[in-house]
Every structure is written in C-alpha cells, then in structure tokens.
Amino acid sequence: MHPSDRDDRPQALWTTQVRPGEIDESVRRTAHQFQEWVDKAYEVRLTAVGLHLFAAEIHAGSDASRIDFRADYDSLTYKPCEVPHHVAVGVHMLTYAFGLQYAAMDFLVNPQGDWHLIDVNPNGQWGFVPDLRAPIARALADLLERPTP
Numbered sequence: 532m533h534p535s536d537r538d539d540r541p542q543a544l545w546t547t548q549v550r551p552g553e554i555d556e557s558v559r560r561t562a563h564q565f566q567e568w569v570d571k572a573y574e575v576r577l578t579a580v581g582l583h584l585f586a587a588e589i590h591a592g593s594d595a596s597r598i599d600f601r602a603d604y605d606s607l608t609y610k611p612c613e614v615p616h617h618v619a620v621g622v623h624m625l626t627y628a629f630g631l632q633y634a635a636m637d638f639l640v641n642p643q644g645d646w647h648l649i650d651v652n653p654n655g656q657w658g659f660v661p662d663l664r665a666p667i668a669r670a671l672a673d674l675l676e677r678p679t680p
Contacts, residue, residue: 547599548568572644573640575612575646576635577635579636580633582623584614585657585663587610588640590609611660634651635651636652
C-alpha cells in the first residue's frame, strides 16, 4: 500500500465473529482476544464503584448491535437490573484482588439467565446508561470525598 493511500483517521474495530480456520498468521501483528461465542439474550454493563454495583441490561435493536453493542448505540435500549448474588460476590473478589475502586464490566446473559464475563475495564464508560448516570456520579463523588487510609 502506498503511504498516500492510507486512511490515518482513528478507527474502531468492533467485535466480529470468526471461525478457527479464518485465523492466520496476521494475528501476530497486534493483540487479539478470542472467545467462545455466547448466544445472548442481552448484555449487561455492570459498573462497580467501591462496594456499590450498578447494572443495566443492554438490549440490541440491530444486527450490528447484536454482535457488539458499541457498533450502534442508537438502536439500544437499557433497563437497570439486579446483579445475581454469585456474580456480585465474584465482582467484589475481582475488584479486591486487583485493588480497583472502579471498574466497568461487560457480561453476556444467555437465554437461560447465565452471566458470562467478557470484559473488565478499570477506566470504562458509564454515562451512556441514562437511568444510572446520577447514581453512579453520586457514588463516584462519595468515593472521592472519603479520606484514604
């Protein structure tokens, strides 16, 4: 490729489905995450702030958002939800083990209701879930006001 043919604008790479036979030596050029496909009913964005957990179901409204919700925010609907006890215990153990006071986590929830953790981001976004903006902002402010030991 000639340098003048390159598009140097920042680009996002959304989740795509691949089969093992489609993976070749080109993957050695950068980091990749491959995982088993989970047939999801919906996704959950769980935001942990200290010991507080805020979760919302994310329902896809387009083919693109069914594979990766970030690909089509306009088609999404959100619904705050409860975190199953065993998931909450696991999240608290994970944040404690890594020393995190904040984390944004993504889960896929299959039709049977099983939660599958797919991403932990210690700097993840939280403002895109309308009903959780104010409660998360309050929890972050409370966390920042607490004196550190």
